[in-house]
Amino acid sequence: MRFVTLAGKAARTGLRDEVDGGQQDREQHGEQGGARMTDDAEIGRLIGRIGLGDRRAFAALYAAASPRLFGLCLRVTGDRDAAALALQDAFVAIWTDAAGFRGDGIVPWAWLSTVARNAAVPYRRARRARMPVTEDAAGLGDLGPEDSAADGRGQMAAGLAALDPERAEALRRAYLDGEEYDDLGARFGVPAGTMRHWVRRSLLRLREVLT
Amino acid sequence: MTGTEAFAQDDEIVLAAEQVLGLLSGEAADEWARRRSGDPALRQEQSLWAAAFAELALAVPEEHPPPGILPAAEARLFPEDRQSLLRRLGVLPALAGGFAAAAILLAATNLGWLAPPGGGERSAVAMLQSEDGVSLPLLWMSDPARLMAGPLTGDLPAGQVAQLWLVSEGMARPLAIFARGDSAVLDVEAGAVTSGAEFRLTAEFPGGSSGDAPSERVLATGRLEVVE
Numbered sequence: 301m302r303f304v305t306l307a308g309k310a311a312r313t314g315l316r317d318e319v320d321g322g323q324q325d326r327e328q329h330g331e332q333g334g335a336r337m338t339d340d341a342e343i344g345r346l347i348g349r350i351g352l353g354d355r356r357a358f359a360a361l362y363a364a365a366s367p368r369l370f371g372l373c374l375r376v377t378g379d380r381d382a383a384a385l386a387l388q389d390a391f392v393a394i395w396t397d398a399a400g401f402r403g404d405g406i407v408p409w410a411w412l413s414t415v416a417r418n419a420a421v422p423y424r425r426a427r428r429a430r431m432p433v434t435e436d437a438a439g440l441g442d443l444g445p446e447d448s449a450a451d452g453r454g455q456m457a458a459g460l461a462a463l464d465p466e467r468a469e470a471l472r473r474a475y476l477d478g479e480e481y482d483d484l485g486a487r488f489g490v491p492a493g494t495m496r497h498w499v500r501r502s503l504l505r506l507r508e509v510l511t
Numbered sequence: 512m513t514g515t516e517a518f519a520q521d522d523e524i525v526l527a528a529e530q531v532l533g534l535l536s537g538e539a540a541d542e543w544a545r546r547r548s549g550d551p552a553l554r555q556e557q558s559l560w561a562a563a564f565a566e567l568a569l570a571v572p573e574e575h576p577p578p579g580i581l582p583a584a585e586a587r588l589f590p591e592d593r594q595s596l597l598r599r600l601g602v603l604p605a606l607a608g609g610f611a612a613a614a615i616l617l618a619a620t621n622l623g624w625l626a627p628p629g630g631g632e633r634s635a636v637a638m639l640q641s642e643d644g645v646s647l648p649l650l651w652m653s654d655p656a657r658l659m660a661g662p663l664t665g666d667l668p669a670g671q672v673a674q675l676w677l678v679s680e681g682m683a684r685p686l687a688i689f690a691r692g693d694s695a696v697l698d699v700e701a702g703a704v705t706s707g708a709e710f711r712l713t714a715e716f717p718g719g720s721s722g723d724a725p726s727e728r729v730l731a732t733g734r735l736e737v738v739e
Contacts, residue, residue, distance in 0.1 A: 355585075362581045370576035372568050381696040384577055385659050388650070391584040406558040410565035414531075417568055421533055423694075456566040474532040475564050476571075481534060496534075503528045504521055510563055 343408040351399035358395055366391075368409075369416040376420035376476060379427065386420035393419060421478035428483065459509035467502040470495065527556040531564055579634030583650040586638040587664075590646065639712045639731035641665070645673065647689065647712055651699060651735050660687060661694030668728070671714045676725045679708035686710075688719045709734055 343364065349357035369390060373383035393415050401411055460468040466488060473479040473487070484499070485492040526543050529535045535543055547553045634653065640646040645665035651658045663673055667690070675686040677699065687695045702708075713720070714728035 355589075358585075359581065362584075366576050366580070367573040368569070368571075371574035372571045374574050375571045380577070381657060381659055384580055384650070384652075385661065385694050385696070387576055388580050388584045388587075388648070388659075389662065391581065392587055395584075395588050405555055406562050409569060410562040413565040413568035414561045417565075418533070454566045456563045457570075459563075471532070472567060474534060475567055478533055480536070499529075499532075499534070500525045503525050507524050507528070510559075 340408045343412065347394070347398050347401050347408055347411070350395060351401060358391075361394070362391060365412055369412060372413060372416050373420040376417060376478065377423045377427070379423070382423040382427070383420065386423050387416065390416040390419040417475070424478045425480075428479075455510050456506075459506040462509050463502050463505060467498055470499060471502060471506070474499070523553060524556060527553065528560045530557055531560040577634065577652055579636060579650050579652065582634075583636050583648050583659075586636055587646065587648045590638055590640050635735035635737045637710060637733040637735045639675075639710060639733045641712070641730040643730075645712070645730050647673065647675065647731070649710060649733070649735060656698070656700050658686075658697045658699035659694070660697060661689060662692050663689040663694075664691065667691060668714050670716070671728075672717055672719065673730060674713050674715045674719045674725065676711040676713065677708055678711050678725075683711070683723075683725050685719065685723075685725075688715070 343361070346357045346361040346364070350361060366387065370383060370387050373386040373390065374380060377383045377386055390412075394412065397415070401408075406414070460471065463471075470479075470484050470488065473484060479487070481492040481496050481499070485495040488495065490498070526535065526539075527547075530540065530543050530547075547557060635651040637649040638646060639649065643665065645663065645667060647660060647663045649658060649660050660675060667673055673689045675689065677684045677686055686697050686699070689695070709732055711725060711732045712730045713725040714730055715726055720726055
């Protein structure tokens with residue numbers, strides 16, 4: 301059977317749905333983690349109601365989640381107008397896809413963040429298509445080595461910290477800036493194929509750390 | 512586990528992560544989606560990566576969004592009850608005065624609704640929707656004045672694009688050309704909102720209208736309505 305350790309990994313990283321999250325998660329995350337779980341539970345209920353067509357829940361979710369998701373869209377797009385459009389796209393997708401949320405097996409905030417990030421990336425890529433990757437990053441709160449401090453405090457932060465700094469930065473840029481292999485290769489001065497090899501090896505190492 | 516099985520598992524781990532990072536494209540993404548749909552373990556693997564990378568997203572500082580985004584999303588999702596939505600939002604009557612084709616930028620301080628007590632940005636929305644399902648949401652914001660249009664959804668006539676026009680006093684001003692999925696941020700002045708000028712979406716051949724006027728192939732029309 302493949303991925304036989306996944307359940308264990310999910311438990312250790314606190315990534316299970318809140319309905320499965322128990323004392324182990326609360327102990328690991330401490331008081332702040334407990335608060336997050338409460339938030340996740342409420343957000344999860346709202347998404348569930350949206351999946352049933354509840355428009356009041358949709359408005360309530362917008363009120364609860366839009367600041368965090370707009371911050372993410374702004375971080376990804378680097379432009380307030382584009383971020384506003386991306387947030388609009390994200391909430392359209394949330395309404396459309398909410399019914400399948402449970403089937404994705406992902407915690408609520410992570411699901412929302414993924415939807416918003418995926419909505420924002422096309423706007424960033426459209427911007428980058430109009431200028432070289434190095435110019436695109438200029439003036440956008442560009443990631444630098446110090447941004448590793450903004451990774452959070454979870455398993456991903458620990459995993460990235462264990463990687464070569466350049467390769468960790470490449471993964472951050474792929475996720476938060478939507479950079480593709482060609483972009484990353486240009487940024488780090490290596491062919492796209494070499495960058496792909498770097499990233500794939502880094503992902504496997506990261507997966508070991510997440511285990 | 513044999514070496515071949517381990518290699519295959521590593522490949523699936525990496526593919527799941529690449530999909531989350533948006534590093535798969537074209538055939539590779541399609542093939543992964545096909546495999547994932549029929550394999551719970553692959554779906555679980557991708558969910559694991561999505562949740563793990565979401566840690567980076569959740570570490571980004573919050574930022575309050577501008578107004579008007581939820582109404583614009585609802586206008587796209589529920590066009591059938593657009594009228595009731597606008598009533599619920601509270602639509603202010605258009606202010607008097609014509610819109611000059613020369614694009615006069617009205618000072619916000621001269622427009623009562625643009626300077627509400629305590630300041631703050633104002634917005635207006637419209638949904639251009641054709642009977643054939645082509646739609647283009649519009650969100651106008653006051654500070655600075657700009658019009659966010661899109662994304663355009665629905666199937667355009669074969670081999671054609673959609674062109675957005677601002678029509679006032681018999682004059683049509685081209686604003687932007689859209690293919691399916693396109694969005695744009697445009698400079699549209701306050702006067703365009705307050706005068707009740709019409710936005711028109713027409714089907715055009717690639718490159719847009721060859722002249723200064725829109726074609727007769729009108730897909731949809733609409734006017735911005737102020738969101739209170």
